[in-house]
Amino acid sequence: MQVEEKILFCLIVLLGIASLASMTLGQNEATGPINASISQPISINTSGNLTVGIFFTNGTQIGIQYPITNVTIENNATGNYWGASYGTEYYVGSSVGNTINITIGFTACDNLYNSTLGAYINLTWDTGDGGQGAFFKNTTASPTDASLNLGTPNQDYAFKVDSWTIPGPLVSPGQKLYLRFWLDPWPNNVPSGIYNTTYKIRAVEYNTSLGSAVC
């Protein structure tokens, strides 16, 4: 027997003994009759009017969608003041069964697009008209509270595309995040037509990453 063969033989024997020993030791383990099942859910619900979609209407109209004729002002979404006492019909609720606080974010998958015309209405911030694009306002206080300074809308409340906006940084179990939306379309010379896109809402454990916003 050569030296290499002896070494190899010793190593194989050593590995065999080690695996046999661990198998024998493993047989001494026993499982005890004790266990616990823990459930810590995360759940949200969106209001019916928000789930159906955000329909921007002309000026301050509520309830019904009309074509936008003034592209230099912040036009309402139909559900902004359509609730009781002119409250908003848009909300995202953290379910009562949740045991943790959550963070709620939303993103638009793209700008508003008309495939026939191949034309876009931008949702993102622009300085024209004293601030234009699509805007939101958020509150957890009451459906009537979300108000935006429509004359000079703040850039912080502008929509983002493929990037999360966080209207609900901290929402407690059972709490509702009320939202209102406005659109000051740009460019102002956009052709007549129906424009749309997809919009996504995500809830995660409080203060954790919302992940990729790409749709």
Place this chain on the structure above:
Amino acid sequence: MKKLAIFVVFSLFLFFLPFPSFAQVGVGITSYSIPLRGNVGDVYHVNFGIMNPSSYTTKVIVYPECDNCINEVKLFGFKLFDDEEILDEYFKLDKSVVDVPPGTTQQNAVPITIRFAPKLVIKKNLIFYTPEWLNFFIRYANKGYAGSFKIPYFTLLIGTRDFKGRINAEILSYDGMKPGVIPSVASGLEVHVRGMPFESFVFLVLMIILIIVVILRRIGFHRVSSSISKLVRRKKS
């Protein structure tokens, strides 16, 4: 007069109608955090459920998402390509799309099983990005070309791997209708896998070398070299 009365009654009916409103739509996961920890060769299952706090039947897509699965490979600060880990090599979900009945709570949530079974030999991808001037020519032949291509390769799982990400549950439709705004929830995902230790890898390599040396000694180096040269000659002729 009659027409006026009908008009007044109809107006009053419209006036007293409640605010038009649709029922809310929701989605949930029974666990806000899902940790997966284990060694190569371990096989175990983790269950979680999809909830539906709304009054519609919802179709929900469930998928994992990784934050740190793509790493840049650089040479002297210049990015050569991306190296992508494939989560399927570590764990798999048994379903990706589920129908969730209305009013589904934690107790009767639609179950999804994660089969955690990390392998010793794992598949990974190299992602190469082509420059825009080249993309023009490629798109001439392939309109859908996204500007990058992947080359899969196999490697040993040496050392440990830590992944952070999420398991997302996203509503595809409710009562067959596509939502205008897509609600989704995400459960935090943490994966810690212990592969083969580096020392074991060195040991394995030494063992293989030793085995080869022993075989060569037994057969004889001369025999092996002559059989190789015969094979080469045969191929040439």
